[in-house]
Amino acid sequence: MREATVSDDELHAYMDGVLDPMRRLEIASYLAGHPLEAARAEAFRAQREGLRALFDHVLDQPVPQGHLGLVRDRLRRVTLRRWVLMLSAIAVAALLVLGGRPLADRLPLLYNLLATAPDGHQKPPPSTHSALGPGARETARGVTRVV
Numbered sequence: 001m002r003e004a005t006v007s008d009d010e011l012h013a014y015m016d017g018v019l020d021p022m023r024r025l026e027i028a029s030y031l032a033g034h035p036l037e038a039a040r041a042e043a044f045r046a047q048r049e050g051l052r053a054l055f056d057h058v059l060d061q062p063v064p065q066g067h068l069g070l071v072r073d074r075l076r077r078v079t080l081r082r083w084v085l086m087l088s089a090i091a092v093a094a095l096l097v098l099g100g101r102p103l104a105d106r107l108p109l110l111y112n113l114l115a116t117a118p119d120g121h122q123k124p125p126p127s128t129h130s131a132l133g134p135g136a137r138e139t140a141r142g143v144t145r146v147v
Contacts, residue, residue, distance in 0.1 A: 016048070
């Protein structure tokens with residue numbers, strides 16, 4: 001049976017304490033049997049503690065007013081953009097729902113305008129009924145076939 005390995009991401013998650021308990025136990029037993037990997041994990045822990053010692057005090061400082069202004073401006077632009085997109089979507093939906101009915105009423109008129117031949121004669125509208133009977137169909141060669 002092949003021995004499982006632990007990735008760097010899993011080692012970091014192990015050191016941060018964010019793994020589920022079962023995987024945490026698996027990694028702990030793996031590190032107990034692999035001293036080089038345990039040394040790497042300890043190096044990750046020391047690196048994390050060093051970064052915290054350097055930068056944790058920044059978390060307690062207030063955010064500078066200039067940065068707050070930038071965040072507010074950006075938030076305002078994003079919010080405005082979202083409202084514009086939402087209202088545009090509502091307008092398109094309204095046009096499709098409300099404007100579609102009057103267009104459907106005008107379709108016969110549009111068909112008559114488009115069906116007029118260049119010489120001024122009107123083409124007959126397409127028929128939905130076959131002149132040959134209810135079961136007759138025309139094939140591509142013009143031969144009538146009764147189905």
